[in-house]
Amino acid sequence: MPVAFVVSSVNVGVSSIRYIIPFFIFIIIFISRKTDAITLNTRFNTFVFSVMLIASAYSIHNMLNTPKAINPMHNVSDIIQKNGLKKGYAEFWHASSISIYNNVQVAPVYYDGTKLIKMKWLSKDKWYNAGNNFVIINNIDIEATVIKQFGNPDKVIEAEGVKIFIWNKNLIAADN
Incomplete structure (x- = not known):
């Protein structure tokens, strides 16, 4: 081997x-x-x-x-915190890599082609119920779905190849 x-x-x-x-x-x-x-x-x-x-x-x-690799999600996490955001959604890998850096709770969701759905694997129900008001978008398909599911965002921030859609309301991801 x-x-x-x-x-x-x-x-x-x-x-x-x-x-x-x-x-x-x-x-x-x-x-x-x-x-x-x-x-x-x-x-x-x-x-x-x-x-x-x-x-x-x-x-x-x-x-x-060897110089340490810089994870671009660290910068995204800093931007989220600087904008006063506390809880939101992202696909699993983005959620995990952003939540680890700051006091920001990004709950993992998955995209089924029509909506964002709670990921019940390696997550807690309470992550999805209170105060989630942003979604991290990493491709155009998810962008269209999020707008259809939650409406037009009140603010959009672009950083490190992702968009952060922010609403002035509580977002609840679908169960299935």
């Missing part, structure tokens, strides 16, 4: 190291279980330990010196 990962042209980031580390752990366990001359040879053990330490140090150094 590690060889397939290393020669693959598909790289999914630093977190992919989790596929390689078990290989080294199992190799260490396998080598340590043998009690013949190889395991008793201190030169060999010192060499293996040194190689592993150098490889680890290089990887850790690269990881620590």
Whole structure:
């Protein structure tokens, strides 16, 4: 598996190291279980330990010196908070990535082609009942549906590739 990962042209980031580390752990366990001359040879053990330490140090150094990725949803979360908004709706991934940054509650909804519906998976009913007055729009189909479902917004803010539709009323997403 590690060889397939290393020669693959598909790289999914630093977190992919989790596929390689078990290989080294199992190799260490396998080598340590043998009690013949190889395991008793201190030169060999010192060499293996040194190689592993150098490889680890290089990887850790690269990881620590790689600049952190900036999530554009952090800026959207700041804009929502600066506009005094507290509760709203967005599709699951936007809801999750916006709610994590500030004291803003964005409840996840899904789009079924005709309306926004409460997402009952990984959410609470109380997130959908009181004070939700904005929807984060990430594509034109959802935009048309939201206008049809809730009416024209009182204010629209565009930021980081999404639109934030704001109403001066409480919005309740459909149950099904």
